[in-house]
Amino acid sequence: MQTRIVLFDGKERLHLLPLTFTRPVSFLRVGILTIYERWCKILPNITIEVLSPIYLRELYPISMEHGDCILVNGSYLPDIQLAEKIVQLGHDDVLLDENQNLIAFVQELGKINLNFNDYFDPQPFIPKFSKKNITRADKINYSWDIFSKADVGIRFDFNLITRGRTSAHLSAGNKSLNEKNIFIEEGARVEFSILNASTGPIYIGKDAEVMENCSIRGPFALGEHGVLKMGAKIYGPTSLGPYCKVGGEVNNSVFLGFSNKAHDGFIGNAVIGEWCNIGADSNNSNLKNTYDEVKLWSYVEKSFIRTGLQFCGLIMGDHTKCSINTMFNTGTVIGVSCNLYGSGFHKNFIPSFTWGEPGKYIVYQLEKAFLSIERMKERRGLSLSETEKKVLTHIFDLERNERK
Numbered sequence: 001m002q003t004r005i006v007l008f009d010g011k012e013r014l015h016l017l018p019l020t021f022t023r024p025v026s027f028l029r030v031g032i033l034t035i036y037e038r039w040c041k042i043l044p045n046i047t048i049e050v051l052s053p054i055y056l057r058e059l060y061p062i063s064m065e066h067g068d069c070i071l072v073n074g075s076y077l078p079d080i081q082l083a084e085k086i087v088q089l090g091h092d093d094v095l096l097d098e099n100q101n102l103i104a105f106v107q108e109l110g111k112i113n114l115n116f117n118d119y120f121d122p123q124p125f126i127p128k129f130s131k132k133n134i135t136r137a138d139k140i141n142y143s144w145d146i147f148s149k150a151d152v153g154i155r156f157d158f159n160l161i162t163r164g165r166t167s168a169h170l171s172a173g174n175k176s177l178n179e180k181n182i183f184i185e186e187g188a189r190v191e192f193s194i195l196n197a198s199t200g201p202i203y204i205g206k207d208a209e210v211m212e213n214c215s216i217r218g219p220f221a222l223g224e225h226g227v228l229k230m231g232a233k234i235y236g237p238t239s240l241g242p243y244c245k246v247g248g249e250v251n252n253s254v255f256l257g258f259s260n261k262a263h264d265g266f267i268g269n270a271v272i273g274e275w276c277n278i279g280a281d282s283n284n285s286n287l288k289n290t291y292d293e294v295k296l297w298s299y300v301e302k303s304f305i306r307t308g309l310q311f312c313g314l315i316m317g318d319h320t321k322c323s324i325n326t327m328f329n330t331g332t333v334i335g336v337s338c339n340l341y342g343s344g345f346h347k348n349f350i351p352s353f354t355w356g357e358p359g360k361y362i363v364y365q366l367e368k369a370f371l372s373i374e375r376m377k378e379r380r381g382l383s384l385s386e387t388e389k390k391v392l393t394h395i396f397d398l399e400r401n402e403r404k
Contacts, residue, residue: 005043005086006062006109007036007074008051008120010102015142016075017299018317018335018352019256019273021395024052024060026074029241029256030146031153032161032203032221035074041160042083050074053117055394058387064109071112071122072104076139077149079156085135092127097137102126143315143333144296144307146254146271151200151237154219158183158201170195181218193228200236229262241274243380251286252311256318258380269311273318273336275376284328286313294331297349304348307331317352319373319392335402336395337369351402352395363403366396 007026016025026036027050033041039048051071052060070089076082076097086104089095095104105126112125140146161183168184173192176182181197184190187207193214195202200219204210208222211230219236222228226240229247238250241257248261251268255261259272263280270284287310288294294312295304315333323341334340335352342357355364369392374384 004047004049004065004067004069005039006049006051006069006071007039008071008122009053010073010075010122011119012073012075012139012141013053013119014300015298016140017143018333019143019146019271019315021336021352021398022056022273022318022391024050024056024074025140026050027060028140028146029239029254030077030140030149031155032157032223032239033153035077038157038160039078039083042078042080043087046087051114051120053119054115055117055391059391062109062114066108066110068106068108070104070106071109073102073122073139075141076103076137077153079138082135082137085133089133090131093131093133094126095133095135097139098134103135103137142296142307143271144269144309144312147237147252147269148309150239150252150254151219154203154221154237154239155201157221158203158219161203185224205242223257235268253313268313269309270314270316272314272316273320275319275373276316277321277376279322279324279326279341281324282322282326282328284314284332285330286311288330296331297333304331319369319376321372335399337364337373337392339364339369339372352399354403361403366393 009025013020013025027034049062050060051062089106091106093106097103107125176195178197182195182202184204185206188204190210192212193210195216197218199217202218203221205222205224207224208226210228213230214228214232216234217236220234221239223242225243227245232247233249235251238253240246240255243258244255245260245262248264249266253267253270255272256274258274259276261278265281266283268286294307294309296307298305312331314328317336319337320334321339327345329345329348332348334350338350338354344358346358353364354361356362377384
């Protein structure tokens with residue numbers, strides 16, 4: 001049995017931008033856990049590492065120790081069966097999904113050229129006479145898959161996390177349905193709220209808080225130290241990562257972590273990156289007036305592509321902020337570190353490091369962006385490292401042409 005798994009960023013990474021500008025694919029949250037965290041939970045005795053683009057490697061380092069390892073495409077969503085098949089792969093073995101797409105292969109890392117800045121192409125490094133194995137497997141291919149697959153993800157992670165454990169007590173001041181499907185971690189506080197777990201599990205993370213008069217309809221997850229503000233209305237499947245503060249109305253959305261939407265306003269069928277702040281009474285549309293299929297900006301095609309979805313709202317990259325009463329149209333993609341305000345609907349695609357209001361956009365200069373990020377992180381007792389600044393500078397340069 002192999003003892004080391006390396007999750008690599010395949011070509012799917014480009015379709016998952018802007019969320020993957022700042023993290024490997026496997027650090028996306030699809031359910032309660034990130035893909036990486038789920039691998040670690042399923043295989044606790046195996047070393048799990050990530051192989052990211054060069055510019056992210058200081059933040060996500062990888063060991064170059066000798067010997068075979070199992071390289072796994074990080075866009076696949078692990079379950080028990082897939083993990084078992086992967087750890088059983090032998091030298092030069094290859095695992096494919098039912099559509100003949102590569103899931104995993106065994107190779108010595110030292111024999112692989114790791115110098116890539118977009119995505120890792122494994123084909124040149126797969127042994128010519130390898131033994132091919134086929135299995136069924138689920139994966140994320142596009143950014144909208146993150147909220148589309150949140151239902152299945154939350155249910156799977158809930159069972160994985162809570163199996164064999166006992167929930168903390170839910171106090172009598174709350175109203176609940178199907179309480180056996182509710183799990184409260186140690187230190188979490190939930191008072192005078194409604195929790196309906198008849199439609200899916202509800203998970204409240206360690207030291208999180210659900211304030212008074214919240215209405216939660218599962219599947220739902222609130223990460224550790226997260227806060228639901230008073231009177232919040234949450235429609236599942238929704239997952240809020242660690243340290244998020246969320247109020248108002250949220251439907252079928254994923255907040256990756258450390259982001260705030262503390263006031264009234266609607267966010268639906270959306271993915272919100274880390275360290276974002278959404279101002280009071282800001283809203284995104286998730287349904288076109290014509291009820292037509294939603295198109296979304298593709299960083300690969302450099303145009304809007306079909307999603308196959310009637311409901312699709314907002315994809316927001318890390319460190320982006322918007323002021324009060326900001327409006328986002330159906331199917332909007334916003335890059336990393338934007339600062340948006342003003343009346344009227346913003347464009348459906350806004351490149352990274354954009355500052356302004358509808359019809360009046362300028363470049364958000366790096367030093368000013370760094371200052372805002374530092375101030376936000378300081379509120380959580382954290383700082384902006386020089387390595388993070390390098391990553392953000394790289395993204396600033398990458399999207400220079402998009403801002404013209």
